[in-house]
Amino acid sequence: MSPTSSAPVPDQPATPPRTTPGNQAPGRPAPDSTRRSERSRRAIYDAALALVGEVGYPRTTIEAIASRAGVGKQTIYRWWTSKGEVLLEAFLDLSQRAAEELGEEWVFPDTGDLAADLKLVLRATVDEMLDPRFEAPARALAAQGVVDEQLGRTFVTQLLEPQLQLYVERLKSAQEQGQVRRDVDPRIALELFVSPLAQRWLQRSGPLTHEYTDTLVDYALGGLSPR
Amino acid sequence: MSPTSSAPVPDQPATPPRTTPGNQAPGRPAPDSTRRSERSRRAIYDAALALVGEVGYPRTTIEAIASRAGVGKQTIYRWWTSKGEVLLEAFLDLSQRAAEELGEEWVFPDTGDLAADLKLVLRATVDEMLDPRFEAPARALAAQGVVDEQLGRTFVTQLLEPQLQLYVERLKSAQEQGQVRRDVDPRIALELFVSPLAQRWLQRSGPLTHEYTDTLVDYALGGLSPR
Amino acid sequence: MSPTSSAPVPDQPATPPRTTPGNQAPGRPAPDSTRRSERSRRAIYDAALALVGEVGYPRTTIEAIASRAGVGKQTIYRWWTSKGEVLLEAFLDLSQRAAEELGEEWVFPDTGDLAADLKLVLRATVDEMLDPRFEAPARALAAQGVVDEQLGRTFVTQLLEPQLQLYVERLKSAQEQGQVRRDVDPRIALELFVSPLAQRWLQRSGPLTHEYTDTLVDYALGGLSPR
Amino acid sequence: MSPTSSAPVPDQPATPPRTTPGNQAPGRPAPDSTRRSERSRRAIYDAALALVGEVGYPRTTIEAIASRAGVGKQTIYRWWTSKGEVLLEAFLDLSQRAAEELGEEWVFPDTGDLAADLKLVLRATVDEMLDPRFEAPARALAAQGVVDEQLGRTFVTQLLEPQLQLYVERLKSAQEQGQVRRDVDPRIALELFVSPLAQRWLQRSGPLTHEYTDTLVDYALGGLSPR
DNA sequence: AGTTAATCGAGACGGTACGTCGAGTCTTCGA
DNA sequence: TCGAAGACTCGACGTACCGTCTCGATTAACT
Numbered sequence: 009m010s011p012t013s014s015a016p017v018p019d020q021p022a023t024p025p026r027t028t029p030g031n032q033a034p035g036r037p038a039p040d041s042t043r044r045s046e047r048s049r050r051a052i053y054d055a056a057l058a059l060v061g062e063v064g065y066p067r068t069t070i071e072a073i074a075s076r077a078g079v080g081k082q083t084i085y086r087w088w089t090s091k092g093e094v095l096l097e098a099f100l101d102l103s104q105r106a107a108e109e110l111g112e113e114w115v116f117p118d119t120g121d122l123a124a125d126l127k128l129v130l131r132a133t134v135d136e137m138l139d140p141r142f143e144a145p146a147r148a149l150a151a152q153g154v155v156d157e158q159l160g161r162t163f164v165t166q167l168l169e170p171q172l173q174l175y176v177e178r179l180k181s182a183q184e185q186g187q188v189r190r191d192v193d194p195r196i197a198l199e200l201f202v203s204p205l206a207q208r209w210l211q212r213s214g215p216l217t218h219e220y221t222d223t224l225v226d227y228a229l230g231g232l233s234p235r
Numbered sequence: 236m237s238p239t240s241s242a243p244v245p246d247q248p249a250t251p252p253r254t255t256p257g258n259q260a261p262g263r264p265a266p267d268s269t270r271r272s273e274r275s276r277r278a279i280y281d282a283a284l285a286l287v288g289e290v291g292y293p294r295t296t297i298e299a300i301a302s303r304a305g306v307g308k309q310t311i312y313r314w315w316t317s318k319g320e321v322l323l324e325a326f327l328d329l330s331q332r333a334a335e336e337l338g339e340e341w342v343f344p345d346t347g348d349l350a351a352d353l354k355l356v357l358r359a360t361v362d363e364m365l366d367p368r369f370e371a372p373a374r375a376l377a378a379q380g381v382v383d384e385q386l387g388r389t390f391v392t393q394l395l396e397p398q399l400q401l402y403v404e405r406l407k408s409a410q411e412q413g414q415v416r417r418d419v420d421p422r423i424a425l426e427l428f429v430s431p432l433a434q435r436w437l438q439r440s441g442p443l444t445h446e447y448t449d450t451l452v453d454y455a456l457g458g459l460s461p462r
Numbered sequence: 463m464s465p466t467s468s469a470p471v472p473d474q475p476a477t478p479p480r481t482t483p484g485n486q487a488p489g490r491p492a493p494d495s496t497r498r499s500e501r502s503r504r505a506i507y508d509a510a511l512a513l514v515g516e517v518g519y520p521r522t523t524i525e526a527i528a529s530r531a532g533v534g535k536q537t538i539y540r541w542w543t544s545k546g547e548v549l550l551e552a553f554l555d556l557s558q559r560a561a562e563e564l565g566e567e568w569v570f571p572d573t574g575d576l577a578a579d580l581k582l583v584l585r586a587t588v589d590e591m592l593d594p595r596f597e598a599p600a601r602a603l604a605a606q607g608v609v610d611e612q613l614g615r616t617f618v619t620q621l622l623e624p625q626l627q628l629y630v631e632r633l634k635s636a637q638e639q640g641q642v643r644r645d646v647d648p649r650i651a652l653e654l655f656v657s658p659l660a661q662r663w664l665q666r667s668g669p670l671t672h673e674y675t676d677t678l679v680d681y682a683l684g685g686l687s688p689r
Numbered sequence: 690m691s692p693t694s695s696a697p698v699p700d701q702p703a704t705p706p707r708t709t710p711g712n713q714a715p716g717r718p719a720p721d722s723t724r725r726s727e728r729s730r731r732a733i734y735d736a737a738l739a740l741v742g743e744v745g746y747p748r749t750t751i752e753a754i755a756s757r758a759g760v761g762k763q764t765i766y767r768w769w770t771s772k773g774e775v776l777l778e779a780f781l782d783l784s785q786r787a788a789e790e791l792g793e794e795w796v797f798p799d800t801g802d803l804a805a806d807l808k809l810v811l812r813a814t815v816d817e818m819l820d821p822r823f824e825a826p827a828r829a830l831a832a833q834g835v836v837d838e839q840l841g842r843t844f845v846t847q848l849l850e851p852q853l854q855l856y857v858e859r860l861k862s863a864q865e866q867g868q869v870r871r872d873v874d875p876r877i878a879l880e881l882f883v884s885p886l887a888q889r890w891l892q893r894s895g896p897l898t899h900e901y902t903d904t905l906v907d908y909a910l911g912g913l914s915p916r
Numbered sequence: 917a918g919t920t921a922a923t924c925g926a927g928a929c930g931g932t933a934c935g936t937c938g939a940g941t942c943t944t945c946g947a
Numbered sequence: 948t949c950g951a952a953g954a955c956t957c958g959a960c961g962t963a964c965c966g967t968c969t970c971g972a973t974t975a976a977c978t
Contacts, residue, residue, distance in 0.1 A: 532956085721976095920977080934962080
């Protein structure tokens with residue numbers, strides 16, 4: 009019940025398995041994706057997520073993933089170009105499955121009370137951030153994205169931005185209802201409460217509590233409301 | 236002229252070189268820090284920063300640092316426990332030297348106009364974030380801190396928090412002048428404009444411009460000012 | 463034309479490459495010897511022998527062997543457990559190839575004149591001991607075998623004993639012809655002329671000449687002949 | 690009661706500690722031997738012999754010797770040039786002390802019965818070869834001497850040859866008594882029984898027993914006696 | 917007896933090689 | 948033809964010692 013990872017992502021509706029490796033090496037014949045083993049793909053995702061959870065990202069190796077997945081190394085190198093890419097896809101897949109489990113009905117709540125709606129969603133986000141099932145891989149991916157520009161952009165585009173877009177919609181709705189000033193850019197406004205939360209999570213620069221997010225909403229909305 | 240790395244850090248005034256390795260291995264006798272070679276320490280810092288700038292953090296190896304510094308590998312392993320630790324100290328050292336170059340006179344501006352002061356400082360911060368001299372190592376450290384908890388805490392404690400504290404002081408001053416509501420927690424309030432900037436930088440989730448930070452200040456202060 | 467290293471060794475006819483590492487480490491899965499690279503094996507032998515000849519045994523390193531052979535270090539460690547083992551196999555291989563070159567026809571001469579036959583063979587052995595092609599690796603192996611019991615036993619069993627056996631046969635033949643007393647143990651008797659030669663070579667405790675070996679044979683046979 | 694190591698060596702009568710390093714480095718000022726610490730010298734000998742006995746020659750390191758002797762590494766490098774040299778001197782010292790313990794009265798037995806005398810001495814030599822107190826360092830030195838020419842020559846000159854000389858004397862005495870032919874070279878003749886024993890010990894190429902050495906003497910003397 | 921200079925214990929230093937791990941490539945074999 | 952298996956080359960890891968080089972603190976020979 010939060011947009012961080014379980015939202016149905018409209019732009020990415022039930023993405024089918026990629027049909028070509030992320031960065032097709034030029035000299036190599038493209039593998040034939042129609043013959044790809046679905047079973048191996050799943051096993052690799054599971055192994056990757058499990059290992060990152062158990063030993064952390066840096067100590068998760070391709071060899072270990074292959075071995076635990078009961079798969080040859082070549083099968084990994086055939087379809088992905090890097091460890092980060094494997095984990096990113098595995099995580100996207102995990103998010104999608106989580107969303108599907110939740111059903112397709114989730115939408116950003118719009119009770120008419122913007123503050124209440126935001127607090128609700130942010131509280132759920134906090135809960136999810138502390139869920140160990142998501143924490144290890146998400147943190148690993150975020151870290152990798154900081155340093156690996158290509159991976160970072162994919163992470164943002166595929167995962168982060170679609171979810172932020174839901175906040176944009178909700179803020180636009182609030183603008184129409186006169187709860188937020190018309191001259192406010194919702195894409196920037198949402199950062200006032202989302203980014204502090206994100207930074208505390210990423211950098212451990214402060215405690216993550218429901219009170220904290222409530223406070224953020226209160227402080228931020230004060231500056232966005234009409235006088 | 237920005238608190239991101241060149242501020243004089245009062246709690247850490249001209250820190251002398253660490254006298255013991257960060258995580259003393261239990262079985263090994265502690266090296267005698269009074270006999271440590273200052274020359275090697277400096278050369279290692281320089282080599283580490285240069286290499287991270289040139290080839291990036293993951294391709295910077297201990298061997299390459301040692302080789303470029305003209306130092307035996309063991310001299311690195313004697314005093315640090317990991318690549319991240321070396322780079323962290325090198326970066327802290329760099330920050331301190333930068334601060335000392337600037338002279339001790341830098342203080343957070345307090346013209347009486349809070350918005351103007353904040354905008355000034357945040358613009359400088361943006362400039363610094365885009366300075367390649369700092370970008371590579373800072374980004375590498377931040378990424379490493381996301382994944383390596385101990386490193387992350389040191390990074391936050393030694394570097395980030397002292398600088399955020401300067402914002403806290405400025406906001407308290409504004410509270411005394413009646414420009415900010417008394418019931419606002421300055422430590423949280425500052426995140427309204429600092430964290431969005433940090434997130435955009437870390438995750439490349441949006442452009443970093445002066446207009447952007449100005450907007451952040453405008454939006455945020457609106458909610459903090461007395462009605 | 464001497465039994466020291468070029469004799470066809472009947473007990474060891476054209477030994478194929480070992481199929482398992484000498485001392486299989488217990489925790490590691492045994493490598494599959496059917497997929498072993500013959501090319502690498504040969505290159506390693508050549509590099510090892512060449513290096514020992516050039517810089518001596520103690521300064522011959524596994525890294526240097528790997529590098530000169532154009533082979534990864536792991537490929538050496540996969541199939542051998544020590545430098546000595548590599549060199550031993552290389553030397554055994556060299557001996558076998560030398561024997562094969564010579565053709566299979568070499569037999570211990572038996573002209574009926576025992577003294578003459580022994581002098582002939584021992585003179586050839588002296589020549590071989592002074593041949594730099596064999597000297598360096600043979601000396602290195604012998605030294606290593608003195609200190610490393612397992613290696614020493616292999617050296618003796620695989621190389622030394624088969625050749626001594628040829629002397630045993632010749633002495634038995636002499637016994638049948640009545641040139642040597644029947645109550646003499648040939649395995650001990652042969653040491654009277656072989657061991658002094660070996661010791662002078664190993665310990666440099668005296669010059670190695672044809673006159674010397676002739677003298678040895680004369681002295682020794684005196685005690686073995688019937689009265 | 691054997692010439693192998695406990696004989697008083699006339700050419701080397703109670704050698705005082707060397708006064709200069711074996712191979713004085715040309716550029717370095719010669720250390721002043723009058724101020725040398727006798728205590729350190731002794732401790733180094735003891736540590737070296739103990740370590741070779743415990744872990745073998747190759748795993749005996751200079752650092753370990755220094756550490757166990759409670760001595761700085763430089764103290765070793767000041768007076769010796771290599772591990773082999775240290776051990777050689779330590780072993781020579783050990784031999785001398787053993788000889789002194791035995792008293793100065795030991796001489797090669799000369800009862801008039803050459804065969805009996807030789808058998809007696811060779812049996813004692815066998816016993817000594819199997820004494821673990823001597824075995825490890827002696828074997829280590831012999832091995833090192835095979836490969837390191839300089840060390841080998843010192844070993845032979847200082848230790849081996851003086852003892853062989855005792856056999857020479859005994860054989861000359863036998864020649865005068867008419868028990869050995871006059872035209873026999875005693876230096877070569879002694880190798881007939883000494884070298885086989887030495888080789889079996891060095892190369893483990895056969896069992897070392899009293900019967901064996903008795904047999905050697907019988908076989909060899911047969912060829913040396915007058916007809 | 918006090919001075920002084922060399923040796924001493926200690927150990928940090930620049931190096932080299934170790935033996936191991938994992939990356940990414942390539943080959944073999946079975947399904 | 949793809950996948951499991953794993954041998955291959957390569958590069959970096961973190962460790963062990965090498966032989967050199969300071970450092971005080973003895974310590975033994977000379978004032």
